[in-house]
Amino acid sequence: MKKRVLFFAVSIALFGFYSAVHALGIMPPEPEFYEVDEHAVLTSANLDVEHFSLSQRCPPSFELTETGVCKLLTQYQFYDSVQNKGLGGTKTNLPPHRDGFTPAQIDLGRYLFFDPILSKDGSLSCASCHQPDKGFSDGEDRSIGITGDKVARSAPTLWNVAFVDKFFWDARAKTLEEQAVGPLFDPKEMGNTPEQLLATLRGNKQYNSLFAQAFADDFAQSSDIQLPQVYTALAAFQASLISLNSRYDQYAHGYHEALTPREIAGMNVFRSFVARCAECHQPPLFTNNQVAVIGAPEPEGRPFDIGAEKTYNAPKLRGGFKVPTLRNITKSAPYMHSGRYDNLLDTVKFYNDGRGNSVPEDQDLLLHWHISEPNLTDEEMQLLVEFMGALTDESLTPPIPEEVPSGLAVVDEKYAKSRALQ
Numbered sequence: 001m002k003k004r005v006l007f008f009a010v011s012i013a014l015f016g017f018y019s020a021v022h023a024l025g026i027m028p029p030e031p032e033f034y035e036v037d038e039h040a041v042l043t044s045a046n047l048d049v050e051h052f053s054l055s056q057r058c059p060p061s062f063e064l065t066e067t068g069v070c071k072l073l074t075q076y077q078f079y080d081s082v083q084n085k086g087l088g089g090t091k092t093n094l095p096p097h098r099d100g101f102t103p104a105q106i107d108l109g110r111y112l113f114f115d116p117i118l119s120k121d122g123s124l125s126c127a128s129c130h131q132p133d134k135g136f137s138d139g140e141d142r143s144i145g146i147t148g149d150k151v152a153r154s155a156p157t158l159w160n161v162a163f164v165d166k167f168f169w170d171a172r173a174k175t176l177e178e179q180a181v182g183p184l185f186d187p188k189e190m191g192n193t194p195e196q197l198l199a200t201l202r203g204n205k206q207y208n209s210l211f212a213q214a215f216a217d218d219f220a221q222s223s224d225i226q227l228p229q230v231y232t233a234l235a236a237f238q239a240s241l242i243s244l245n246s247r248y249d250q251y252a253h254g255y256h257e258a259l260t261p262r263e264i265a266g267m268n269v270f271r272s273f274v275a276r277c278a279e280c281h282q283p284p285l286f287t288n289n290q291v292a293v294i295g296a297p298e299p300e301g302r303p304f305d306i307g308a309e310k311t312y313n314a315p316k317l318r319g320g321f322k323v324p325t326l327r328n329i330t331k332s333a334p335y336m337h338s339g340r341y342d343n344l345l346d347t348v349k350f351y352n353d354g355r356g357n358s359v360p361e362d363q364d365l366l367l368h369w370h371i372s373e374p375n376l377t378d379e380e381m382q383l384l385v386e387f388m389g390a391l392t393d394e395s396l397t398p399p400i401p402e403e404v405p406s407g408l409a410v411v412d413e414k415y416a417k418s419r420a421l422q
Contacts, residue, residue: 052111052206052405054104054213059240060396062099070106072099072162074244075253076284090252092284097162098176101236104214109237110398111210112230117200117406118184119146120191126183126234127411129155132397135332136241141299141339146191152305154339156324157332162239163285169321169337171291172311176235177228194227201225206405237398243327244284246393252284259390266387269380277351277384279370286326286391292368293320296336296350297358304360305337316366319359329388344385352376 058070065071074094081093112118116125129143130136136158142150153169161167167179183189184197201207202225212219215229248267250258259267270277282288291308293316298304309318321337329335334342341347350358354373359365376384401410409416 052210054107054210056103058103059106059398061242061244062240064103069100069102070240072097072242074242075249076244090283094284095163095289098235098239099162101232101239102214105233105236106240107237108210108214109233109235111401111404112233113237114401114410115404115406116408116412117204117207117404118190118192118197118230120193120196121146122406122408123412124190125411127400128415129183129189130158131411131415132394132400133331135159135328135330137332139333141334141342143189145186145188147188149188151186151188153337154334156322157328158238158241159243159327160285160325161241163289164287165289166291166322170308170311171322176238177231180231180234197230198225198227201230204405210405240398242396243393245395246327247390248387249284249393251390260386262383263387263390266383266385267390269376269383270387274374275376275380275384276370276372276374280323280368281326287323290323291317291320292323292370293317293365294351294371295319295356295359295365295367296321296338297340298338299340302338304363307337319363319365326388326391328392328394330392331394344388345381348376348381348384352381 058064061073062070063073076092076094079091079093081095113126113130116122116128118125124146129138129140131138137155138144140150140154142153143155145151156169161176165174167173167176168182173179173182184192185194201211208223208225211225211229211233212223214233218226218229247258247263251264269275270281280288280290280292291312293307296319304319306318308320308322309315311317329344333344334340335344335347341350351371352374355371356365356367359367404410
């Protein structure tokens, strides 16, 4: 018993210290993770192999283990959870997650993520649709692909995808690696082919050197870059995108002054059996990692999207989509799979307008049983919006490289021009 009390006291003391330095703006020196010799953007031909090197340090919130891989550490690991699924009250353990990548693999993934070299014509990167300052989304109702046209759905956030076991709005991928294949080779998204991607990367001396650093064991057998290595590096970087230190989290860990009275009131509405928000957006991830049919409307003129019915070949999931996390939700507008709502209040009003209020007359949907008619007041809906603002935490946002091994514009030309104007 004494050991448990001492352990709890130490945990609270450490949390109090970090909360204090966050609140006061007193932060330790910037970690050396990601540090490279970065200069003005150059063409790939003018870059020496030694110009880029990969970090040997784990990102913040990760510990380097004796085996040389990065292990995630969070305050939530000190709690229990119902069936170990990360569902429950404020002090609840998180569900199983992805980690165990090396620092070099994570850093290589960072370069690949921001480098347009992955697309067919070098015009788009992963970050074109998943921009850090937009909640790792893109601010579009539906993302714009390599052809210049909008694709079928909006870009979901990548925060905390280490804890996710279903990817894409229709849940058609089960791993981060499988998810990477989709946009890379979709002719309407990044438009590449496996053959062209490999040829491009293998023809780049910087990437050959970086892949050899990140996958030394593989390169001992073969000196060629392989597609699974590309997928692993991208998965490693995305699994490092952790957001678990919002003011809500500080409240959940015991610092109740972290939330305002109105935000606490909004949290109470959120968790109530009347609003039922927390039934699907369950803390601490604010998603239950499930598919739900809620009857969200399509924008005017857009055909009905059958969603997860196609993935599972299940008519009961017609119009069903993955429940998104609400972490950093104020940064990732517009909302829903189609970007139907450009603000949180209108999104909340959709739920408040009652079960099936936007289902087309020619569609027979099996709506989720939690979708009801809460009849919240305008004040209660506003409180919900204010509470969701307390779920913002971008403290572990990774730095965008000043340049990438391809020598192309970081992220893409449009992004580079917008940064130049700032």
